[in-house]
Amino acid sequence: LGRIHFWGTFVCINLVFMPMFIQGLGGMNRRMYDGGMQYAHNQSLLKWNVVIGMAAWTMGLFQIPFIVNFLWSIKNGKKVENDNPWQATTVEWSAPSPPGHGNFTVAPVVYRGPYEYSVPGAAKDFSPQFEPERA
Incomplete structure (x- = not known):
């Protein structure tokens, strides 16, 4: 369970933050009230928001093995x-x-x-x- 949690989180954290890096290199501002929808030069970068969102949700799912392992270890782990x-x-x-x-x-x-x-x-x-x- 620990390896599943580690590798899943490791891959997903990179899939969350590397697209943000790409967006920043492309000139997308970090703080926009509408997510950058009004700027024509950001339209090609907005597709990365889907990747970021899916990777963030997947990373959340990879926290389940950690929580299960943590709770199981508290109850049944070696003293x-x-x-x-x-x-x-x-x-x-x-x-x-x-x-x-x-x-x-x-x-x-x-x-x-x-x-x-x-x-x-x-x-x-x-x-x-x-x-x-x-x-």
Whole structure:
């Protein structure tokens, strides 16, 4: 569902805004009370409004998989088992989940840089900033 939403939205967003770019290059003003109907030089550009409208409505339809996926995930999705479910190394993952007021219960201490991945000789494949060195 996520890929359907992404690719559908990606294609439609380009089909909405690229014709607007073409209209602008053709000299069509953005703000006209009648959509440019009174100007003879805009008549050839008005056909793009149909493409823009159809692409916008189609993009709206591609939001349905997102909404379905979002609601299904809230109800049936996998629950987080710990405060760092992705095994990230940066200090913000030392906060409890969900975070309380002020985010951290105590001020975090940083023991190393944020990108300690695949450290030779380490017990784990990553070393979080907020865990002290082990002997």
